[in-house]
Amino acid sequence: MKDIKETFSSPINKNNPITVQMLGICSALAVTSKLEPSIVMGIALTAVVAFSNVILSLLRNTIPNRIRIIVQLVIVAALVTIVNEILKAYAYDVSKQLSVFVGLIITNCIVMGRLEAFALGNKPWPAFVDGVGNGLGYAIILVIVGFFRELLGSGSLFGFQIIPNKIYEWGYENNGLMILPPMAMIIIACIIWIQKSKQS
Amino acid sequence: MINTFVSSIFMENMLFSYFLGMCSFLAVSKNVKTATGLGLAVAFVLTCTVPINYLLENYVLKPGALSWLGQSFETIDLSFLSFIIFIAIIASFTQIIEMVVDKYFPSLNASLGIFLPLIAVNCAIMGGSLFMQQKEFPHVGVAISYGLGSGIGWLLAIVGMAAIREKLQYSDIPKPLKGLGIAFIITALMGFGFMSFSGIRI
Numbered sequence: 528m529k530d531i532k533e534t535f536s537s538p539i540n541k542n543n544p545i546t547v548q549m550l551g552i553c554s555a556l557a558v559t560s561k562l563e564p565s566i567v568m569g570i571a572l573t574a575v576v577a578f579s580n581v582i583l584s585l586l587r588n589t590i591p592n593r594i595r596i597i598v599q600l601v602i603v604a605a606l607v608t609i610v611n612e613i614l615k616a617y618a619y620d621v622s623k624q625l626s627v628f629v630g631l632i633i634t635n636c637i638v639m640g641r642l643e644a645f646a647l648g649n650k651p652w653p654a655f656v657d658g659v660g661n662g663l664g665y666a667i668i669l670v671i672v673g674f675f676r677e678l679l680g681s682g683s684l685f686g687f688q689i690i691p692n693k694i695y696e697w698g699y700e701n702n703g704l705m706i707l708p709p710m711a712m713i714i715i716a717c718i719i720w721i722q723k724s725k726q727s
Numbered sequence: 728m729i730n731t732f733v734s735s736i737f738m739e740n741m742l743f744s745y746f747l748g749m750c751s752f753l754a755v756s757k758n759v760k761t762a763t764g765l766g767l768a769v770a771f772v773l774t775c776t777v778p779i780n781y782l783l784e785n786y787v788l789k790p791g792a793l794s795w796l797g798q799s800f801e802t803i804d805l806s807f808l809s810f811i812i813f814i815a816i817i818a819s820f821t822q823i824i825e826m827v828v829d830k831y832f833p834s835l836n837a838s839l840g841i842f843l844p845l846i847a848v849n850c851a852i853m854g855g856s857l858f859m860q861q862k863e864f865p866h867v868g869v870a871i872s873y874g875l876g877s878g879i880g881w882l883l884a885i886v887g888m889a890a891i892r893e894k895l896q897y898s899d900i901p902k903p904l905k906g907l908g909i910a911f912i913i914t915a916l917m918g919f920g921f922m923s924f925s926g927i928r929i
Contacts, residue, residue, distance in 0.1 A: 552749040627857035709918035716911035723903035
């Protein structure tokens with residue numbers, strides 16, 4: 528039981544997929560200019576990692592070693608297709624904003640990395656927990672970045688204005704720089720900085 | 728066509744405006760030589776897979792794309808299969824390249840070899856195909872120039888980054904920021920640099 532807990536909690540902070548393992552930065556940073564798409568992206572990725580981990584873990588004794596990459600890609604691609612269709616049906620606006628980045632979950636290194644490193648050698652339940660943990664670790668970073676970028680860049684959260692008009696009258700202005708993609712990198716660098724100086 | 732080519736190198740650079748291929752970018756940009764090798768491989772695979780996927784998209788997957796097979800096929804819509812087809816093309820294509828390079832250019836294989844399997848899961852390649860699908864290019868020539876341009880843009884980015892990181896070894900960085908942290912900040916600064924190209928039209 529303790530192992531399960533450890534499997535779940537370690538990727539959220541100590542072994543975070545983005546800031547420590549350096550995985551899965553690719554497809555996600557461009558979607559974090561607003562909070563809402565970041566949350567949807569986090570949920571979508573968590574679902575894909577968790578279920579692909581379970582499926583691969585169930586199949587792990589039947590897959591020949593040489594073709595495992597192809598099998599993994601097919602499992603992930605099928606799950607991502609399902610997620611994409613669900614998003615299109617129930618959250619069309621967000622799915623438009625995320626555009627190609629839902630499809631890019633397929634090549635997200637977190638998914639492949641967890642499949643290779645964990646699901647191939649573990650039972651379905653721990654694999655599921657590991658998938659959820661890693662997905663959440665990823666989602667937390669996305670939400671932090673999305674929060675700061677939307678708050679400082681547009682003065683709103685979830686599209687509602689947060690910073691009162693009074694402050695704008697005093698001369699405050701939205702920082703247009705925060706909307707530009709490179710700022711996501713700088714915020715992540717700051718998160719890494721804080722995390723590392725805390726640990727050492 | 729030329730406009731697509733130039734804008735995909737600079738204004739819509741895969742790395743700096745969409746962060747695609749970030750993982751291998753950060754992992755491999757430690758010295759210029761290996762970075763150039765990976766960059767060339769990515770550029771080559773992008774130039775080949777984007778047009779292949781373009782043809783597949785327009786003659787097999789799109790709603791009504793199968794009409795060349797006859798009247799009764801006109802209503803078929805296979806677009807939900809596009810993710811699986813694209814990734815299958817990319818994975819098998821990298822496999823083929825690996826085998827060809829291994830057979831006919833063993834010296835090239837020695838320097839590129841380790842990167843080729845990595846390319847199948849490089850987000851930039853898949854991203855190229857997905858953007859191609861979204862942009863709906865008029866003919867296959869534009870798709871080729873888009874693939875080539877994005878590849879060259881990626882190559883430029885990774886070589887520049889590797890050169891900066893080589894110099895960076897001698898600089899005095901706050902300890903917790905060393906390694907990954909500073910790499911992120913440099914990428915962001917390079918991104919700002921590339922942004923100054925936006926607005927150029929040819």
